[in-house]
Amino acid sequence: xxxxxxxxxxxxxxxxxxxxxxxxxxxxxxxxxxxxxxxxxxxxxxxxxxxxxxxxxxxxxxxxxxxxxxxxxxxxxxxxxxxxxxxxxxxxxxxxxxxxxxxxxxxxxxxxxxxxxxxxxxxxxxxxxxxxxxxxxxxxxxxxxxxxxxxxxxxxxxxxxxxxxxxxxxxxxxxxxxxxxxxxxxxxxxxxxxxxxxxxxxxxxxxxxxxxxxxxxxxxxxxxxxxxxxxxxxxxxxxxxxxxxxxxxxxxxxxxxxxxxxxxxxxxxxxxxxxxxxxxxxxxxxxxxxxxxxxxxxxxxxxxxxxxxxxx
Numbered sequence: 001x002x003x004x005x006x007x008x009x010x011x012x013x014x015x016x017x018x019x020x021x022x023x024x025x026x027x028x029x030x031x032x033x034x035x036x037x038x039x040x041x042x043x044x045x046x047x048x049x050x051x052x053x054x055x056x057x058x059x060x061x062x063x064x065x066x067x068x069x070x071x072x073x074x075x076x077x078x079x080x081x082x083x084x085x086x087x088x089x090x091x092x093x094x095x096x097x098x099x100x101x102x103x104x105x106x107x108x109x110x111x112x113x114x115x116x117x118x119x120x121x122x123x124x125x126x127x128x129x130x131x132x133x134x135x136x137x138x139x140x141x142x143x144x145x146x147x148x149x150x151x152x153x154x155x156x157x158x159x160x161x162x163x164x165x166x167x168x169x170x171x172x173x174x175x176x177x178x179x180x181x182x183x184x185x186x187x188x189x190x191x192x193x194x195x196x197x198x199x200x201x202x203x204x205x206x207x208x209x210x211x212x213x214x215x216x217x218x219x220x221x222x223x224x225x226x227x228x229x230x231x232x233x234x235x236x237x238x239x240x241x242x243x244x245x246x247x248x249x250x251x252x253x254x255x256x257x258x259x260x261x262x263x264x265x266x267x268x269x270x271x272x273x274x275x276x277x278x279x280x281x282x283x284x285x286x287x288x289x290x291x292x293x294x295x296x297x298x299x300x301x302x303x304x305x306x307x308x309x310x311x312x
Contacts, residue, residue, distance in 0.1 A: 003088070006087070007091060014069065017061060018062050020054050020055075026055070038294075040218065046215055061099045064101045072094035093182055093237055096234040097189075099230065104192055106223065107223060117206070118208040119208070120204050121207050127201055130296075134225075136279075137232075142190065145186045145231050148235035149183045149186070155176070155242050155243075155245075156176050179238070182234065182241070186235040190231040193224075200220065200223070200224060201220070210301065217298070220293075232280065243270045246266065
C-alpha cells in the first residue's frame with residue numbers, strides 16, 4: 001500500500017482516540033455518552049471544569065499524534081520504500097507513541113483541579129493507583145510489554161543468525177531496528193505509567209462538594225487508565241507487526257526446525273497478547289469504564305446535584 005493509505009489509517013486511529021474533541025471541537029453527542037457512562041450527575045457549574053480536563057488531555061494527545069504522524073511519514077519517505085509494508089507499520093506504530101507522549105505532557109503540565117480555590121480535601125484514607133486503574137489493566141500492561149520484548153528478541157536472534165544481517169544484507173537491519181525500538185518504547189511507557197501514575201495520585205485534591213470530588217476522581221481515573229493503555233496498544237501492535245514482518249522479510253520462514261519453532265512461538269505470544277488486551281478492555285459492570293473508581297471510592301454514595309456542601 002502507498003504511504004497515503006497508511007497515513008489515512010494512522011489518522012483514523014488518532015481521531016478514534018479523541019472522541020470528544022476529535023482534535024478540533026467538542027462533540028456534544030460523545031460528551032453526553034461520556035457523562036452517561038460515569039453514572040454521575042453533571043450540574044451546570046461542573047460542566048466547564050469537566051470540559052477543561054477532557055480537552056486538555058485530548059488536545060495534548062492530538063498534538064502528539066499529529067506530530068508523530070508527520071515525523072514518521074517524512075522518515076518513511078526518506079528512508080523506506082514508499083510502497084513497503086514496513087514503512088507503513090512505522091507510521092501506524094507512531095500514533096500510540098505520539099498519543100502516549102501527549103498524555104504524559106497533559107498530566108505534567110495540564111490544569112488538573114476542578115476548583116483550585118476550593119478547600120483541600122482530606123480523605124478518610126489515602127488513595128492509591130489501584131483505586132484509579134484496575135489491577136487487570138496494570139497486569140495486562142506488564143504482560144504485553146514482556147511479550148513485546150520477547151518477540152523482538154526472538155525476531156532479532158533469528159534475523160541475525162539466518163539472514164546475514166551482520167553483513168548488512170537485505171532489509172534485515174531495518175526490521176531489527178523496528179522490533180527492538182518498539183519493544184524498548186513499550187517498556188519505557190510502562191515505567192512512565194507506573195511512576196507518573198503514583199505522582200499524579202499523590203497530588204492534593206480541591207473540591208467544594210463530594211460530587212465535585214467524585215468527578216475529579218473520574219477524570220483522574222480516565223487519564224491514568226489512558227496512560228496504562230499506551231504500553232498495551234503499542235505492545236500488541238509491535239508484537240503483531242514484528243511477527244508479520246518476520247515472515248515478509250527476505251529471510252522469510254527459514255528452513256529447519258529452529259526457524260519454524262521460533263515463528264510459532266512468536267505467533268502464539270502475539271495472539272495471546274492481543275486476546276489479553278481485548279479482555280482487559282472489555283467493560284465490566286453496569287457503570288462501564290468508570291465502574292472501577294466508583295466501586296473503590298464512591299460505592300455507597302448517592303449524589304444530589306443541588307447540594308454543594310463543603311468537604312473540608
